[in-house]
Amino acid sequence: MTGENQTPEATGEVIDAVTGNWVDRYAPAPWRPYLRLSRADRPIGTWLLLLPCWWGLLLSMLHDGRAGWHDLWIFTGCAIGAFLMRGAGCTWNDITDRHIDGSVWRTASRPIPSGQVTAKQAFAWLVAQALVAFCILLTFNIAAIGLGILSLLPVAIYPFAKRFTWWPQVFLGLAFNWGALLAWTAHSGRLEWPAVALYVTGIFWTLFYDTIYAHQDAEDDALIGVKSTARLFGDRSPAWLQGFLVVAVTLMAVAVILAAGDAATPSLLVALAGPWAFGWHLQSQLRRLDMDDNNRLLRLFRSNRDAGLLPLPFFAIALLL
Known part of the structure; x- marks a missing residue:
């Protein structure tokens, strides 16, 4: 039987992964179950974790009116860290949900319930990802390091939230948008109110996109x-x-x-176009919503990468004005 004719069950592919993703096509076979644990075959989660980091970094730079070479490393370090910590968080989620995922059609093909890896192997993979991410965190300032360590609390709690509250998406929002606080602080050396407002922005955004996602299940x-x-x-x-x-x-x-209030008027107006573009995209998602169409729900959820990217060029241009 050729690879083209094999079913997802035979190849170990995850049902809701992006078709033809790089993990299933190019990754060495022994690594595939671990990369699937990290959701490397479904990159949208990394984007949703990363984008609040980039929001926070750009607005912090706009607030201070300065940018340096270290900000380029913060930008890059956040991207690498988002990939690693999203992977660690998903691995933790799969470990805690290993007795549930097998009962849900969309998650039964994940590596642990499908038998591709054991819970012990998954835990070792979790630790490896977290340690590399911690090494990146150590290159930031002390305040950002402290925030990074503190972020482990909502990450640890989130997988259990759906067992005790109807609002697990709030706990996901608390974990997924922490980067807005961390990246702001990594640039400025202190946590300030604009970062807090941005963090809460992300929590409500998570409630928006993850409610859409949850309708699939x-x-x-x-x-x-x-x-x-x-x-x-x-x-x-x-x-x-x-x-x-x-x-x-x-x-x-x-x-x-709050971040750009002291900037020149053109800079502030350009920066405010970011929230407008963000809201325009979310509204377009809402117009296309069909809660009985799982394929559409998944497409709408994934489109939030584009929604989160839209404010960035406006923030960057405002910084240059």
């Missing part, structure tokens, strides 16, 4: 007793998503004003 989650905002909101989800959108865009605009 709503039926399976109901059968096994897993909680989510998708199950909590049900048919009322579009109204809730609209509310999350408005709050996220408003808070991003507040963060911009």
